[in-house]
Amino acid sequence: MRNNRIGYTGSELLCSVEAMGIGAGDEVITSPYTDMGTISSILTSRALPVMADLDPASFQIDPADVERKITPATKAIMPVDMGGQPCNMARINAIAKKHKLRVIEDSCQGHLGEYQGKKLGTVGELGCFSFQTSKTIACGEGGAVIGNDEALMDRVFSVMMNGSHRIIGTKYRMTEFEAALLLSQLEGAKERFAIRNRNAAYLTSKLRKFPGLVPQRLYPGTTSGSYYLYMMAYKKEYFNNADRSKFLKALAAEGIELSPYIAKGLHREPWTEFILKQPVYTKMFPPERLKRFRDQLHLPVCDRVCDEMAMIWASGPLLGTLADMDDIVNAIAPADFPTTTQALMQLQLLIGGRDVVDVSPGTTIRAMFLQIFNGKAATLAALAALVKLSDDAKVPWWKANGYPRPFDLGDIEAAGLN
Numbered sequence: 231m232r233n234n235r236i237g238y239t240g241s242e243l244l245c246s247v248e249a250m251g252i253g254a255g256d257e258v259i260t261s262p263y264t265d266m267g268t269i270s271s272i273l274t275s276r277a278l279p280v281m282a283d284l285d286p287a288s289f290q291i292d293p294a295d296v297e298r299k300i301t302p303a304t305k306a307i308m309p310v311d312m313g314g315q316p317c318n319m320a321r322i323n324a325i326a327k328k329h330k331l332r333v334i335e336d337s338c339q340g341h342l343g344e345y346q347g348k349k350l351g352t353v354g355e356l357g358c359f360s361f362q363t364s365k366t367i368a369c370g371e372g373g374a375v376i377g378n379d380e381a382l383m384d385r386v387f388s389v390m391m392n393g394s395h396r397i398i399g400t401k402y403r404m405t406e407f408e409a410a411l412l413l414s415q416l417e418g419a420k421e422r423f424a425i426r427n428r429n430a431a432y433l434t435s436k437l438r439k440f441p442g443l444v445p446q447r448l449y450p451g452t453t454s455g456s457y458y459l460y461m462m463a464y465k466k467e468y469f470n471n472a473d474r475s476k477f478l479k480a481l482a483a484e485g486i487e488l489s490p491y492i493a494k495g496l497h498r499e500p501w502t503e504f505i506l507k508q509p510v511y512t513k514m515f516p517p518e519r520l521k522r523f524r525d526q527l528h529l530p531v532c533d534r535v536c537d538e539m540a541m542i543w544a545s546g547p548l549l550g551t552l553a554d555m556d557d558i559v560n561a562i563a564p565a566d567f568p569t570t571t572q573a574l575m576q577l578q579l580l581i582g583g584r585d586v587v588d589v590s591p592g593t594t595i596r597a598m599f600l601q602i603f604n605g606k607a608a609t610l611a612a613l614a615a616l617v618k619l620s621d622d623a624k625v626p627w628w629k630a631n632g633y634p635r636p637f638d639l640g641d642i643e644a645a646g647l648n
Contacts, residue, residue, distance in 0.1 A: 241390075241402045242358040242373035243271035243308070246334045248399070249356075249385035252277050252305050255514040259299055260308040260336070261291040262495035262532045267360075268310060268336055269496055276510050280304070281497050283529040287447035289461055289539075290317035292531070297325050299526065301519075306332040309354070314366070314456025314544070316345035318449050319353045334358065339458035341367050342423045346451035351376050356386070361412060366426075366458055366544055367419055369411040372404040426457040426548045429555050433460060436559040442468035443540060443562055459491065460542040463535070478540065486561040487547070488540045495532040502527055 252258060254276040260268055262281040272279040282295040291309050307326055309317045319335070326333045335354030337343070343350040351357025361372045377383050385397065393399030434445045446461040464474045478488055505511050506520050515523075542548055547558070 241271070242338075242360065242375045243268060243334065243336060244274050245386050245389045245402060246356045246358055246375055247271050247275045247277065247306075248389045249382060250306060250332050250334070252332075254510055255303060256305040257301060257303045258306045258308055258334075259296050259304060261310045261312070262497040262529055263289065263291075263312060263492060263535060264310045264336065264496065265338070266496060266499070266501075267338070268308065269501070272308070273501070273505065276514075277305070278303070278505075278511065278515065278523065280523070280526070281495075281529060281532075284531045284535055285318070285447075286463075286531050286534065287444075288315075288317070288449065289313065289446055289463075289535050290315075290449075291322075293318050293321035293325060296322065297329075300325075300329050300331070303515075303519075304329070304331060306334055308334045308336055310336040310338075311340035311343065311350050311456075313446060313461045313541070314339040314341070314343055314350075314458035315446060315448055316340070316343060316350055316353070316452055316455070319345055320449075320451065323353070338362075338373065339365065340456045341365065341458075342419065342454070343456040344453035345449075347453070350456070352378075355379070356382065361408070364458075364543075364545065366422065366456055367412060367415055369404075369408040372408045372412075422549060423454070423456065426544050427454050429548050429550065429552070430455065430457050430460050432552060432555050433558065436555075437462070437562065440562065441465060457544045457548055459544060460548055461491070462488075462540050463538040464540045465538070474538065474540065481561055484561045486558055488542060490536075491539045491541050492536055494536055495529055497527040497529050497532065 247258070252272075252275055256275075256277040257280050258272045258277050259280045259282055260272065261284065263284055269279045280299050280301075282291050282299055284290060285292045289312050296307060307322055309319065309322050311317055323333060325331070333354035333356075335351055335357040337351040337357050338360035340350035341359060345353055351359060355377065357376045359367075359374045359376070361367060361369045361374070363370055375383075375386050377386070388394035388397050389399040390402040391399060392401050437443060437445055442465050444463045444465060446463075448455065464477060466472055466474065466477070469477055474490070478490075481488055502524070506524065511520065542558070547554065
């Protein structure tokens with residue numbers, strides 16, 4: 231996209247909504263799996279945020295559900311490049327063109343990513359970036375709007391500069407101090423971007439055949455992603471239905487930190503009921519429309535994504551070496567032996583699902599084993615099953631991880647646990 235103009239602001243999405251003249255009585259379709267700032271930009275303009283469900287493999291807004299939720303009041307689509315990877319913008323732009331809708335691309339996590347030869351943020355009509363503290367380019371707070379329509383960008387500038395004496399606006403200008411912080415990061419931003427993409431591609435190649443932890447699907451045309459997050463779906467059926475929290479705790483015992491992301495989608499937050507009682511919404515939308523809004527808050531795929539998400543923060547682990555990536559892979563999906571993590575999960579399931587114990591680095595597996603049982607009786611058959619798990623492997627997990635054999639049946643009997 232040529233002749234791009236950039237506006238620097240503390241509320242990039244809201245400035246875009248206001249600049250497009252979207253307001254009370256209008257609807258904007260967006261994702262429930264995002265920061266509340268996405269929804270707030272629509273609510274602040276007193277428009278109605280309509281949430282479409284997600285694609286289960288990409289964790290991005292589902293274009294098919296977007297099209298199902300278009301009404302005569304719909305004025306725009308606000309897709310979110312979740313995790314810093316592009317959503318299906320080809321489909322979204324086609325839907326927008328078909329229904330004569332505007333497109334505001336929420337690329338707040340998508341710095342420097344590329345889709346079909348275009349940088350993220352330039353694929354929609356307006357693109358928005360965040361420079362909030364956790365982002366891959368950050369200055370504490372603030373953001374930017376990018377576009378190549380001169381008249382529209384003039385309106386963005388006016389909104390963020392008190393209306394410029396000609397329209398309604400407020401003061402959303404960034405400070406020079408924040409700009410200086412950003413400029414100082416630009417020299418290394420591309421290098422860090424390249425490292426994240428290299429490491430993400432490496433992890434994906436190693437995890438491709440492992441069904442228990444499935445990396446985020448990238449759409450055709452994705453040249454690169456910002457990788458604000460490296461996102462995966464945890465499939466508990468491949469871990470004897472162990473809860474995700476147990477899996478993450480077990481990985482942490484090996485020094486590998488994965489975490490959930492958004493605990494619940496925005497369709498499950500109290501703002502959805504709050505706005506239905508506000509006069510501006512009850513006046514501008516008929517009761518049947520507000521009832522349909524409530525009925526459409528059933529978004530099962532988003533719920534599943536929230537429950538299964540296991541991710542790596544880009545600003546820390548994803549900037550490591552390939553050897554660091556191997557440590558992650560070996561903890562999750564070793565080639566020919568169960569890891570300590572998997573063995574402990576097997577053990578806890580055999581004894582009825584107790585939590586993996588919290589231990590300090592260097593604690594022996596046998597010590598963990600004894601802590602799990604806490605001196606209480608256990609069946610010899612259950613313990614023997616774990617011993618057999620190690621003996622049957624080509625390289626026993628305890629040997630591959632540099633541990634002495636942690637226990638055998640004699641140890642079990644000597645410890646008085648049989």
